[in-house]
Amino acid sequence: MGHPVRVALLGLGEVGERFAEHFLEKIQEDHARVEIVAVAHRDPDSPVAMGFRHSEVPVFQDAMEVVSLGPRVDVIFDLTGDPDIRRRLREALQTTHNRHTVIAPEVIAHLLWNFFAEGDLPRSARAGY
Numbered sequence: 184m185g186h187p188v189r190v191a192l193l194g195l196g197e198v199g200e201r202f203a204e205h206f207l208e209k210i211q212e213d214h215a216r217v218e219i220v221a222v223a224h225r226d227p228d229s230p231v232a233m234g235f236r237h238s239e240v241p242v243f244q245d246a247m248e249v250v251s252l253g254p255r256v257d258v259i260f261d262l263t264g265d266p267d268i269r270r271r272l273r274e275a276l277q278t279t280h281n282r283h284t285v286i287a288p289e290v291i292a293h294l295l296w297n298f299f300a301e302g303d304l305p306r307s308a309r310a311g312y
Contacts, residue, residue, distance in 0.1 A: 187216040191256045193246040193272075194263035195224040195231045202262060202292050203231065209299045220256055221249050250275040254283040261288055 192203050203222070210217050223246040224232045232242045243249055246268050249259060261269050272286055 187218045189218050189220045189255060189257045191221040191223070191249045191252070191259045192219060193223045193249060193259060193261050193268070194265075195222060195229065196262075196264075198264065198289065198292065199224070199260075199262035200231045202260070202296065203235075205296070205299055221252055223249055247271060247275060250279060250281070250284075253279065253281055256284050259284060259286045260292055261286055262292055264289060 190206075192199060192206075195203060203219075206217075207219070209215060210219075219235070219240055221241045221243060222232065222235045223243040225244060226232065227236075227242050227244045236242045246261075246263060249256060250272065259272065261272060263269075269286065269288060276282075276284055276286070
């Protein structure tokens with residue numbers, strides 16, 4: 184088998200925090216070959232960001248810094264709810280010639296949520312980052 188799917192989570196607000204918690208739970212319960220390799224949140228001292236830091240996951244305050252990880256990230260979950268950040272991410276991946284990393288917008292998080300959680304994942308109004 185190949186390497187685990189390496190994921191970065193951007194935006195740990197209401198949507199991102201709940202998604203991250205359930206995502207981690209499923210990774211651990213199902214022994215999924217998925218690894219969270221970075222997170223970004225505007226408040227690096229928030230409890231959820233501190234939890235990731237404690238687990239030795241790099242925490243960035245600027246979501247764009249995740250692009251510097253290059254192909255060490257397979258999927259960037261953009262949970263910021265900010266279309267400008269998503270546009271800038273696409274541009275940065277293109278500028279750095281990163282054809283490996285894909286951006287999964289919030290709608291993909293909602294899709295996955297339907298498979299591994301009960302209840303609804305909150306909808307963000309640019310509050311996640």
